[in-house]
Amino acid sequence: MVERNQTVVFEFLLLGFGNLHKVTILVFVLFLIIHIMALTSNFLVILLVVVNRSLHCPVYFFLSQLSLSEILFTSNIVPNMLWLILVGGGKVSVSRCISQFYLLGVPTMAQCLLVAAMSLDRQVAICKPLHYTIIMTIENQVQIVISWWLLGFTLSFIIYIFLTRLEFCGPNFINHFYCDIAPVVELSCSDTSTVELVTSLVSFPVILSPFLFISATYISILHTILKIPSTNGRQKAFSTCSSHVTIVCLYYGTLTSIYIFPPSSNSVNISKGLSLLYTLLTPLFNPLIYSLRNQDIQRAINKHFQIWRKCLSMCHL
Incomplete structure (x- = not known):
């Protein structure tokens, strides 16, 4: 490594998106609206899963935890990003910068593991339906979620400890x-x-291992679905997995593009664009995908919408 005979650095300068000139306010408002929509939709998923007994099943329990991780993830990144857009960049202390990465790493690792847990739920439901209630008990669900979150906190903390030991001398x-x-x-x-x-x-255990596990579960699911004699049965089985498959492709597609096969150091704008997709749009897409492609979620939304509309009409009376 090249030696740098410079003073010790205690602050970093985040350049953000640079000077956006006349479109600063437009970009700020657009990103703010997307951020609010992402937070609202993920909070709505959690609320629907909590208050609707029809959604008290493993796949929606895992989905609510995925929404929680999205809220923590985007709340750590986007508010500061919006500030950087307004001021054209800003300073951040080294300790705060490393802490931000830690708070970024925890929900990211939890998301990888939760997506794997959701694939396990689909695999058991389709390949072993008679054993589903025995395997996917509420106790097992809670144990899986707690273990995944603890693993995310622990592994992120290990990286955090080593990052705090680094020295920075500039630039x-x-x-x-x-x-x-x-x-x-x-x-x-x-x-x-x-x-x-x-x-x-x-x-490896939080990115590659879950991906390999998800791939193995869907090979098993596909093998089972192809054995179903009726076309309607196969279509129904495929439809129960479609939302999860879409989220897996979206999530791992962006994650792989950023961390596994990142753009070259010269492709700064491409790197920022992929990170923007991952930090701003993916938290919005996940709940929307489940809302638009899942009849249980749609029924729960319609039920509560009708209740709220009745309450509003009674208040006007």
Whole structure:
């Protein structure tokens, strides 16, 4: 590593999206609206799952936890991003920057594991329907969710500890709108081989392993569905998995593009665009996909909409 004979850096300068000139307010308002819609839709999913007995089943319990992780994830990134848009960039302390990555890593890891848990639920429901109530008990659901969240907190904390041991001597410019691990490690003037190795080892059980598990479960699901004699039966089985498959493709597509096969260092705008899709749009797409493609969610929304409309009409009387 190249030695840098400069003073110790205690602050980073996040460049954000640079100077947007005349479209600053437009971009700010657009991103703010998307952020509010994402938070509202994910809160709505959690509320519907809590108050509707018809949604008290494993797939929706896992979906509510996925929505919770999306809320934590986007709330950590987007408010500061909106501020950077308004001011054209801003300073952040090194400790706060590393802490932001930790708070980013926890829900990201939890999301990978929760998506895998949802695939397990679909696999048991389709391949072992007679054993579904025995395997997917409420106790097992809670144990899975608690274990996944604890694993996310623990593994992210391990990376966080190694990041806090890095020294920074300049330059201190991060051409991004949040503190991701790659640009932070790149700015370090100390040996980063250990933190890079630890990050790779930690990434395997929370990114690659869930993806391999999801692939294996859907191979099993596909094998079972193809054995169903009736066309209607096969279509019904496929429809129960369609929303989850869409979320898996969307989530792992963006995650792989950013971390597994990232754009070159010269493609800064592409990197920011993918990160923007991952941090701003994906939290909005997930609940919308389930709302638009799931009849149980649609019925729950319609039921509560009718109740609210009746309450409003009675208040006017």
